[in-house]
Each structure stands twice: as structure tokens, then as C-alpha cells.
Amino acid sequence: MKAKKSLAVLLSAAIAAGMMGCGSAATGSSDAGTTAAAGTAAGSAATSAAGDAAQSESTAAASNGELKHVVMSFPTFTGAPQDTQMVQDAMNEILKDKGIEIELLISDLSSYKQNMTLALSSGEQIDVMNLITQDPATLISQGSLTDLEADSLMDTYGPGIKDAIGQNYIDACRVNEKLYSLPGQHDYAQGRGCIAIGTEYLDGIGYKAPADAGEIIHITEDELNDILAQLHTKYPDMELIRPASNGVSQYTSIDQLGGNMFGVLLNYGSDLKVEDPFASDDYKQFCELMYGWNQKGYISADAKTDTTSVGVLEAQKALIGYQTGGKPGSKVQESSLGVPMTIFQTKEDFISSSAVASFTWAIPTTTGDAAAAMTLLNELYTNADLENLLVYGIKDKHYTLQDDGTALTTSAAGGTSTYGTLGWMAPGQFLTYVPTGNDPDLWTQTKTFNENSTKSKASGFTFDGTGVTNEIAAVQAVYDEYKTGLEYGFLDPATALPEMDKKMIAAGLQKIIDAKQQQLDTWATAAGVK
Amino acid sequence: MSRLEASAGKVPQKPLGKRMKRFLPIYLIMLPGLIYLFINNYMPLPGLMVAFKQYNIKKGIYGSPFVGMKNFQYLFQTGDALLITRNTILYNLAFIVVNTFMAILVAIVLSELTGKIKNFYQSAILLPNLISSVIIGYLAFAFLSVENGFLNNTILPLFGQSKVDWYSETKYWPFILIFVSAWKSVGYNCIIYLSAIMGIDKSIYESASIDGASKMQQIRYITLPLLKPTVIMLTLMAIGRIFYSDFGLFYQVPMNQGALYSVTNTIDTYVYRGLIQVGNISMSAAAGVYQSVVGFILVLVANLFVRKLDPDNALV
Numbered sequence: 001m002k003a004k005k006s007l008a009v010l011l012s013a014a015i016a017a018g019m020m021g022c023g024s025a026a027t028g029s030s031d032a033g034t035t036a037a038a039g040t041a042a043g044s045a046a047t048s049a050a051g052d053a054a055q056s057e058s059t060a061a062a063s064n065g066e067l068k069h070v071v072m073s074f075p076t077f078t079g080a081p082q083d084t085q086m087v088q089d090a091m092n093e094i095l096k097d098k099g100i101e102i103e104l105l106i107s108d109l110s111s112y113k114q115n116m117t118l119a120l121s122s123g124e125q126i127d128v129m130n131l132i133t134q135d136p137a138t139l140i141s142q143g144s145l146t147d148l149e150a151d152s153l154m155d156t157y158g159p160g161i162k163d164a165i166g167q168n169y170i171d172a173c174r175v176n177e178k179l180y181s182l183p184g185q186h187d188y189a190q191g192r193g194c195i196a197i198g199t200e201y202l203d204g205i206g207y208k209a210p211a212d213a214g215e216i217i218h219i220t221e222d223e224l225n226d227i228l229a230q231l232h233t234k235y236p237d238m239e240l241i242r243p244a245s246n247g248v249s250q251y252t253s254i255d256q257l258g259g260n261m262f263g264v265l266l267n268y269g270s271d272l273k274v275e276d277p278f279a280s281d282d283y284k285q286f287c288e289l290m291y292g293w294n295q296k297g298y299i300s301a302d303a304k305t306d307t308t309s310v311g312v313l314e315a316q317k318a319l320i321g322y323q324t325g326g327k328p329g330s331k332v333q334e335s336s337l338g339v340p341m342t343i344f345q346t347k348e349d350f351i352s353s354s355a356v357a358s359f360t361w362a363i364p365t366t367t368g369d370a371a372a373a374m375t376l377l378n379e380l381y382t383n384a385d386l387e388n389l390l391v392y393g394i395k396d397k398h399y400t401l402q403d404d405g406t407a408l409t410t411s412a413a414g415g416t417s418t419y420g421t422l423g424w425m426a427p428g429q430f431l432t433y434v435p436t437g438n439d440p441d442l443w444t445q446t447k448t449f450n451e452n453s454t455k456s457k458a459s460g461f462t463f464d465g466t467g468v469t470n471e472i473a474a475v476q477a478v479y480d481e482y483k484t485g486l487e488y489g490f491l492d493p494a495t496a497l498p499e500m501d502k503k504m505i506a507a508g509l510q511k512i513i514d515a516k517q518q519q520l521d522t523w524a525t526a527a528g529v530k
Numbered sequence: 531m532s533r534l535e536a537s538a539g540k541v542p543q544k545p546l547g548k549r550m551k552r553f554l555p556i557y558l559i560m561l562p563g564l565i566y567l568f569i570n571n572y573m574p575l576p577g578l579m580v581a582f583k584q585y586n587i588k589k590g591i592y593g594s595p596f597v598g599m600k601n602f603q604y605l606f607q608t609g610d611a612l613l614i615t616r617n618t619i620l621y622n623l624a625f626i627v628v629n630t631f632m633a634i635l636v637a638i639v640l641s642e643l644t645g646k647i648k649n650f651y652q653s654a655i656l657l658p659n660l661i662s663s664v665i666i667g668y669l670a671f672a673f674l675s676v677e678n679g680f681l682n683n684t685i686l687p688l689f690g691q692s693k694v695d696w697y698s699e700t701k702y703w704p705f706i707l708i709f710v711s712a713w714k715s716v717g718y719n720c721i722i723y724l725s726a727i728m729g730i731d732k733s734i735y736e737s738a739s740i741d742g743a744s745k746m747q748q749i750r751y752i753t754l755p756l757l758k759p760t761v762i763m764l765t766l767m768a769i770g771r772i773f774y775s776d777f778g779l780f781y782q783v784p785m786n787q788g789a790l791y792s793v794t795n796t797i798d799t800y801v802y803r804g805l806i807q808v809g810n811i812s813m814s815a816a817a818g819v820y821q822s823v824v825g826f827i828l829v830l831v832a833n834l835f836v837r838k839l840d841p842d843n844a845l846v
Contacts, residue, residue: 301677412531469604469810470604473607474610476803478608481788481789481791482787483788484787491789507607507611
């Protein structure tokens with residue numbers, strides 16, 4: 001009887017809870033709204049972004065009507081920083097002379113795509129936006145992006161942009177000869193075949209870097225294997241190498257056309273022939289290398305299931321080295337968790353076909369005034385004070401300038417950060433101060449790095465996969481089944497590789513390759529590439 | 531049900547208005563549920579047409595071009611369709627049988643217990659049902675990890691067995707998944723059976739024990755037959771969802787390992803993996819329609835069987 005009673009209480013409590021949930025949702029009380037939003041990180045960022053928007057709209061209404069209101073949208077990893085409004089006011093002090101007034105609409109990266117899709121489809125005013133995580137081909141086919149050169153928009157209102165970026169990098173962003181977006185200033189190239197190894201372990205085997213070696217030590221594959229063998233003998237109980245999920249783009253000469261493996265250019269994109277990578281020697285050698293490492297016990301048996309980041313493993317002294325991408329500043333970047341790392345490179349520096357045209361800046365067609373938007377972009381590419389405000393915030397509040405001319409942010413100095421955005425995403429990164437810890441000459445080095453790297457012949461080609469969505473979904477399912485097994489060295493490439501390729505051909509890989517080849521040929525003729 | 535119909539046949543029918551008036555409070559109680567059902571389950575129905583269209587955000591659902599069955603193609607593009615359908619149905623059948631058996635067993639044991647200890651067991655057994663799949667995945671990983679797992683380091687050495695690479699060997703996974711599913715869902719299911727057992731008239735047991743029936747005989751001849759309608763109803767509902775799989779169980783617990791796809795890929799995980807890359811709304815909707823249609827047919831078929839075997843307990 002007692003049990004029956006307690007059960008009844010339990011059930012009625014459950015019903016009551018359910019009804020309360022219904023009630024508050026139906027009335028849409030602000031309380032329910034905020035708790036629901038706080039439940040997910042995306043939601044909370046969306047509300048904070050919306051809050052910012054509302055706040056600055058009110059300031060816009062109060063201010064001088066002659067200024068043109070321009071909304072600039074981009075993400076950070078954590079959403080809008082606390083002091084966004086303060087920085088925005090400081091930026092407006094500079095922009096006043098140009099007759100525009102900026103509003104920063106910052107979301108967090110995970111919800112950025114969704115927020116922008118909604119904003120663009122509902123016709124909300126967005127004047128300048130970053131295309132990170134967006135699908136430019138879809139946006140263009142839907143007519144969401146402004147042609148930046150129509151009516152000589154860029155020549156009239158953005159005269160400084162061409163010099164700031166460089167004509168050939170601008171051209172690499174063209175889609176069907178039209179320019180819809182502009183790349184930021186950052187490293188377009190990536191050093192392929194890079195391995196980061198903890199310096200203390202190298203000291204342990206008595207390894208001495210060559211005296212003339214720079215930040216990245218260039219060695220041959222055999223020399224690397226020799227070093228790894230010595231490390232394994234000295235530290236047999238530690239995991240030696242942790243492969244990366246993007247191993248193909250870090251450790252082969254394959255150029256992933258259109259950002260996927262289904263139809264690629266081989267040999268650093270030196271030839272415009274779309275190939276099946278899974279039948280290529282390059283991919284086979286990569287899998288064999290990983291399989292060899294795995295057989296020798298270099299790779300942990302848990303590598304394929306463990307998703308702990310390599311930096312954390314390294315700091316916990318559970319791992320000796322890992323695959324990475326090389327660039328000027330990568331030694332500092334890889335050592336940022338407090339474990340000094342040494343970077344080795346066995347392959348070339350390479351600019352892939354899609355590298356330049358990723359996370360570019362565009363003017364959506366929902367802009368209030370394209371001329372004002374272009375004026376803002378021009379300032380962002382040429383005005384160092386404005387750019388430093390955007391990236392670092394206010395001097396002596398959000399960062400301090402060091403004697404060598406580098407900027408030490410509050411968070412890097414061990415404090416709590418109240419402002420900071422992603423420098424590598426900013427349009428004119430080369431105008432900003434170098435983050436402390438790097439060579440003060442970092443931006444010049446990066447420019448040289450970009451200039452001297454091997455460039456894919458298809459640089460600037462974008463692939464529209466609309467006609468072959470079914471095939472891509474089916475082939476992707478096959479790739480997912482084998483990817484980790486092969487690329488982390490758990491499957492013998494001698495048997496697994498032909499097996500996977502056979503399944504992929506059956507799932508329609510050739511149809512995707514043919515579609516890519518056709519689009520590439522059309523693109524090459526139009527762009528005059530041979 | 532049949533008794534009600536029989537009695538309704540004898541009494542002359544009152545006019546509809548009078549009957550409505552008499553049951554008005556009951557209709558009012560039903561109203562919130564009906565509104566909820568209408569908003570949640572019926573209003574989105576026209577959205578099904580997305581599955582037959584090439585969806586374009588700017589044009590909207592109604593304005594997008596009609597493409598017929600093209601969105602369904604990728605489901606049948608490869609031999610995977612057969613594999614994922616087989617996995618989904620066989621796993622769910624196994625879950626229905628094992629979980630129902632376990633739930634009834636636990637419910638009977640709990641019903642015989644009394645006092646505080648019963649509440650403790652009831653809460654403890656319900657706990658796994660409230661844990662997120664991601665955490666369950668890592669609990670399983672604590673057992674199955676190749677280098678540091680409990681099984682490989684503690685249990686297997688006890689029996690002199692060598693280490694097993696759990697996340698590469700397909701043969702173990704049907705058992706692991708069925709075990710995890712039972713562990714996770716038995717607490718929730720047993721509450722329903724427990725409440726059914728609590729609803730059984732106590733005087734039946736009293737007279738049975740006066741007639742000298744043992745505990746086992748009481749369970750065999752009173753509890754189990756009286757639980758039958760609940761079992762049939764819950765099983766029918768489970769069969770209606772036989773074409774849906776517990777995404778967390780099949781995606782998180784095997785840690786999304788490619789090597790295990792042949793035994794862990796179900797329609798939900800297949801669609802998720804395919805579409806996370808492509809991001810096509812129409813194709814996702816097509817998979818949803820396919821699941822609903824097959825699920826609907828399965829309920830009707832199962833109900834047909836029940837009506838043949840035991841007409842009193844069929845749903846319609």
C-alpha cells in the first residue's frame with residue numbers, strides 16, 4: 001500500500017513537472033527563454049550576440065544620422081567577448097572620419113553557420129561577414145553574395161585592398177571569374193610532412209640539431225625514421241607518435257580538390273588531372289608508413305578511440321611526438337602548452353587549391369549600403385590602429401606592448417581576458433602587432449613563406465557537388481569505415497586499400513571524379529591555366 | 531474491452547449531446563494533451579514534402595523545385611541499405627526480447643521487496659537511463675580500452691587470456707551492445723511493469739495463498755497472465771519503433787569506429803554520417819520519411835498478428 005502511494009506521488013510529480021514545462025514554454029516567459037538558451041553553448045552565444053545587436057542598435061539610433069551603420073559579422077571560439085561594446089566605441093572614433101559606424105556581431109564558431117544562414121535568409125542587415133564554416137558555392141548560387149567588382153565597387157571604395165592582399169591571391173578567390181570574397185592576410189601555405197617532437201626526449205637520445213637549421217629542421221624520411229627508432233629504444237613505454245585525423249593534408253603531396261578526398265590532384269597539384277587518391281602511390285606510401293610505425297609499436301593501440309588533444313598528452317608526458325602542419329611561428333605555437341617542441345619537416349611547403357580561398361571576407365546582398373561596407377573593408381586592410389583594436393582590443397587594457405614591439409595579451413600574461421578575437425581570421429593581420437613569444441619579424445617571414453611555397457595549379461578552383469550529392473554521401477560512408485584504420489596504421493594497406501577502393505568505385509567515386517574533372521577543365525579554360 | 535462493448539449493446543444509446551455533456555470534464559482533461567499532440571505531431575506533417583523537393587532556403591519549402599524520389603536514391607546507392615536495415619531490425623528485435631524479459635524479472639523481484647531497500651534499488655536501477663550516451667560510451671571505454679581497460683588489464687589476465695583489441699573485433703559487439711542496452715533501459719521499463727503489478731487486486735493473491743499456492747505458482751499463474759496486456763502493448767509500441775535506433779548507443783558506445791561499422795551501422799548512424807558531410811536537408815527528410823513509412827507498416831503487421839492470436843489485446 002505504501003509502495004503504491006509513493007508510486008502515485010512519483011507519477012503525479014512527473015506529470016506536474018511535465019505540465020510546468022509546457023506552461024512556461026507556451027507563455028514564453030523570459031525566464032524560460034534564458035534557461036533554455038543557457039542550456040546550450042550555441043544558444044547562449046546567440047542570445048549574447050542578439051543582446052549586443054540590440055544594445056548597439058540603440059546607440060545607433062541615438063547618434064548622428066549622417067553616419068552609415070555597418071554590421072560586421074564573424075565568429076570567435078567563445079562568442080562575443082565581454083568588452084565588445086567598449087572596443088566597438090573605440091573603433092567608431094576612428095571610423096567617424098570615413099562616415100561609417102561599425103557594429104560588431106560576434107557569434108561562437110559552432111553556431112556561426114546556423115546564425116548566418118538564418119540572418120541571410122531572413123534578409124537581416126549584414127554588411128561584412130567572414131565565410132568561415134559557410135559553403136561559398138551554395139551562398140553564391142543562392143545569390144547571397146555581392147560581386148565585389150561590379151560597378152567598380154572595389155576600385156572606387158576599396159583602393160588599398162589590392163596592394164594589401166596581392167593580385168594573385170585575390171585571383172585565387174574568383175568563382176567563375178567573379179570576385180565574391182577577399183582573403184585575409186595569413187599563412188596560405190602549409191609545411192607538409194611535419195612532425196613535432198618534445199625537445200627533452202631529443203636531448204635524451206643526444207640528438208643535436210644542425211647548426212644552420214632554422215625554426216623548422218628539414219630532414220629526409222630516412223633520417224626521421226632513424227630518430228624515431230632511437231627514441232623508441234630509449235623510451236619503449238611511451239607512445240611515440242600520435243597520427244592526426246587530417247593526416248592526408250599534412251603528410252602527403254595530395255591536393256584535396258574542393259576540400260575532400262574524392263577526386264584529387266597528385267604531386268602538389270602540378271598537373272590538372274583529377275585522380276582517385278586511393279589508387280595512388282602517394283596515399284599507399286602514406287598508409288604503409290603509418291602501418292610500419294604501428295607495427296613497430298610507435299602508435300598507441302588506443303590512438304583511434306582516444307580523442308584527447310596531442311598538446312594535453314604531451315603536457316601529461318604520455319606522448320613524445322605528433323603530426324602537425326609547419327609554418328613560421330609553429331615552434332612557438334606547438335610549445336605554447338609549456339612543453340618545448342622541435343619541428344621536423346620531410347616534405348615541401350605547399351599552397352593547396354582551396355587554401356587561399358578559405359575563411360574569406362564577403363559583402364552579403366543583405367547589406368544596407370555596399371559602398372559603406374567596402375569602405376570598412378578598405379580600412380580593415382589598411383588601417384593598423386583599427387586592425388589592432390579589432391584583434392587585440394584597447395591598449396594597456398586588453399594588451400600591453402612589449403619592448404620588442406610585440407603585444408602581450410591579458411590572457412597570455414596570466415590574467416582574465418575580456419576582449420580578443422582570432423587574429424588569423426582578421427583581414428589585415430600583417431598590420432597588427434605580433435603576439436609576444438614569436439619573432440617580431442613573424443609577418444615578413446609569413447609573407448616570404450607564402451611566396452616561396454609550391455602552389456597548386458588549381459589554386460582558386462572551387463567544386464560544386466550539387467549534381468553528385470548521392471555519390472558523395474555513399475562514398476563518404478565507405479571512407480569513414482576505413483579512414484582511421486588505414487591512416488592510423490591499424491589496417492594492412494596491402495589488403496585493406498584495394499578493398500576500400502573497390503567499394504568506393506561501386507559507390508560511385510568515378511562519377512564524382514568525372515564531375516570534378518569537367519568543372520576543373522571549364523575553370524582552367526576560363527582562368528587561362530594549363 | 532469486449533465486456534464494455536457487450537454492456538453498451540444492452541443499454542439504449544443516449545443522444546450524442548447528452549453523452550458529450552456527461553463526459554465534458556474528461557474531454558477537458560484530454561484537451562491539453564490533444565493540443566500538444568496536434569502542434570507537435572500533426573502540424574509538421576506538411577513538411578514531409580521537403581523529402582521530395584530540392585530544398586532551397588531562399589525559395590522556402592513550398593517554392594523549392596519538386597524532384598520526386600531522387601532524395602531517396604542515396605539510401606539504396608550501395609549494398610549498405612541491406613546491411614543497415616538488417617542491423618537496425620535484428621538489434622531492435624534482440625533488445626525487445628532481452629529488455630522485456632529483464633524488465634519483468636526485475637519488476638517481479640522489486641514487487642516482492644518492501645521498505646526502504648526497495649526505493650533504493652528502484653532508484654539505483656533507474657540511474658543508467660538518466661546518463662547521457664556520451665558518458666555511457668566512456669564508461670564502456672573504461673572497460674574496453676586496449677591499453678588501460680579494466681577487461682584487458684584485470685579480468686582477462688585472471689583467466690590467462692591475452693589482450694583483445696575490442697574496438698577492431700566485430701564479433702564481440704552484438705553482445706556488448708545488447709548488454710549496454712539492457713543495462714540502460716531495464717530500470718525505466720521495469721517501472722511500468724511494476725506499476726502494472728501494483729495494480730493487480732491483492733485479494734487474488736490472498737485467496738491463492740489460502741488455497742496453498744507457493745510464491746512461484748502465484749507468479750506463474752497470477753502475475754504473468756495479468757501482465758500480458760501490458761507486455762503486448764509495450765511490445766507493439768516497441769515494434770513501431772523497430773526501424774529507429776538509439777543513436778547514442780550505436781554511435782557513442784562503439785566510439786564511431788570505422789572498423790565496427792558492419793555490426794554497428796544502423797539507419798540513424800548511416801544517415802548522420804552521410805549527411806554531416808553533405809548537409810542536405812531534403813536527403814535527411816527522405817530518410818525520416820522512409821523510417822516512418824516502414825515503422826508504420828510494421829505496427830500494422832504486428833497488430834494484425836496480435837488480433838489473430840489474442841483479439842482482446844490488439845490496439846485497433
